[in-house]
Amino acid sequence: MIKIREIQAKSILNKSKIYDYCVNCYTGCALNCRYCYAALFMRRYSGHSEPWGAFVDVKVNAAEVLAKQVIRAKKGVVWLSSVCDAYQPLEAEYKLTRRCLEILAEARFPAALQTKSVLVLRDIDVFKTFEDIEVGFTIATEDERTARLFEPGASPIAARIEALGTLKASGVRTFAFVGPLLPGHPEKLVASLDGKADKVFVDRMNYLDTIRSFYVRHNLSPAMGDAFFAAQTKRLVAEMKKRGMEYEVVFEWEGNPAPR
Numbered sequence: 001m002i003k004i005r006e007i008q009a010k011s012i013l014n015k016s017k018i019y020d021y022c023v024n025c026y027t028g029c030a031l032n033c034r035y036c037y038a039a040l041f042m043r044r045y046s047g048h049s050e051p052w053g054a055f056v057d058v059k060v061n062a063a064e065v066l067a068k069q070v071i072r073a074k075k076g077v078v079w080l081s082s083v084c085d086a087y088q089p090l091e092a093e094y095k096l097t098r099r100c101l102e103i104l105a106e107a108r109f110p111a112a113l114q115t116k117s118v119l120v121l122r123d124i125d126v127f128k129t130f131e132d133i134e135v136g137f138t139i140a141t142e143d144e145r146t147a148r149l150f151e152p153g154a155s156p157i158a159a160r161i162e163a164l165g166t167l168k169a170s171g172v173r174t175f176a177f178v179g180p181l182l183p184g185h186p187e188k189l190v191a192s193l194d195g196k197a198d199k200v201f202v203d204r205m206n207y208l209d210t211i212r213s214f215y216v217r218h219n220l221s222p223a224m225g226d227a228f229f230a231a232q233t234k235r236l237v238a239e240m241k242k243r244g245m246e247y248e249v250v251f252e253w254e255g256n257p258a259p260r
Contacts, residue, residue, distance in 0.1 A: 002030055003050055004090065009059035012100070013069040013078070019112060020076025022083075023066065023104075025096035027057035029084040031116055031153035035180050038083040053153070056090055063099035070107040077110045077132075087117035088153070098123050105129040114138060114177055116154035118163040127172045134198075136175035137164050141184035142192055149218055150182060165196040178236065179203020179250075181229060186236035190243065200247040202236060 007027075016022040029036070032053025048055045059065075080086045086097040101123060104111050110132035113120070120135065127133055137160045141147055147157050155163070168174045176197040178189070193200060233249070240247045 001054070003048075003055040005055070005057050006060045007057045008061050009065050011069065012059065012062045012065045013073055016079055016082060018082070019079040021073070021109075022079045022081065023062075023100055024081040024084050025059050025062040025086065025094075025100060026081070026084045026088065026090065027059070028055045029053065029153075030056055030088045030090065031085050031151060033116075033152075033154065034150045056084075056088070058090060058094055059096065060094070062096045063103060066100050067103050070103060070109060075107075075109055077112055078104055080111060080113045085115055085117060085154075086113060087115045087119040089117075089119075091117075092119055092122075098126060101126045102129075105133075112136075114175075116151060116160065118155045118159050121163055121166060124167065124170050124172065127167075128170070134173040134175055135167050136177055136197070136201075137161075138177045138179065139164075139189070139193065140178055140180060141182035142189040143182070143184040146182050146184060161192050161196060164193070168196055168198065173198050175199045175201060177201045177203065181232050181236065183232075186232055187239045190236060190239040190245070194243050194245060198246065200240060200245060202233060202247060202249045 012023055012025070013021050014023075028048070029038070030053065036052065038052075080097060080100070091097050101111065101113075105126060106129075108131055111130060111134075113133070113135045114137070115135075116138050120137075127135060138154075139157060139160055140150070142157060144157050147154070154160075164174055164176065174197050176193050176199075178200060180203055190200075237247065237249065
């Protein structure tokens, strides 16, 4: 059971360390991904005692606050969203992401949107009103069983890949975010993205001990050390090079540079 609470936001367009700004219409995320970095700090920040994935605060005034902020803000790329999924299930009802996108498009702010939900297809008409936008899916493995373990609330992998192709066919610039790279067959994953993602980002996120133990409990691999992830990444990159796909490796581990 997810605890849902409607709240009033004081600010919605906030500075980001990755893009110029970020917009989060929700605090908390019902997708409940096991590897989510936001789970480390957002529960404490939000004041919730419930486990991560068991609460969502809905910023019901998000669009109204954003409309006021964009008037004063210097233009820059806006990331939707940095600590939640912009298209988690409640978005179907509240439409806060859609309304904020409409405001950003009218104000001519560039946008970057990343999700694990095919609900994003609802807003293709809004994406087409942007001068500059890219829309992507997190796709960390081609193996559905692994994805279900780590991303229980996300859309199925096959549906995400199909949606990525739909977005690209509609004229929207697309990307795939492979991170954190989960067990599977990197060559098959790359093949599924070829022709659908304009660019692929590979995340070399440093895995937490809690995530490593999750692997062990579910018998996903006997050895989930740095060497394993490095080998997986190398195979992934080699396949993209072979196919001539545009890619970028991000968030490298210190002392263990990723292959280029």
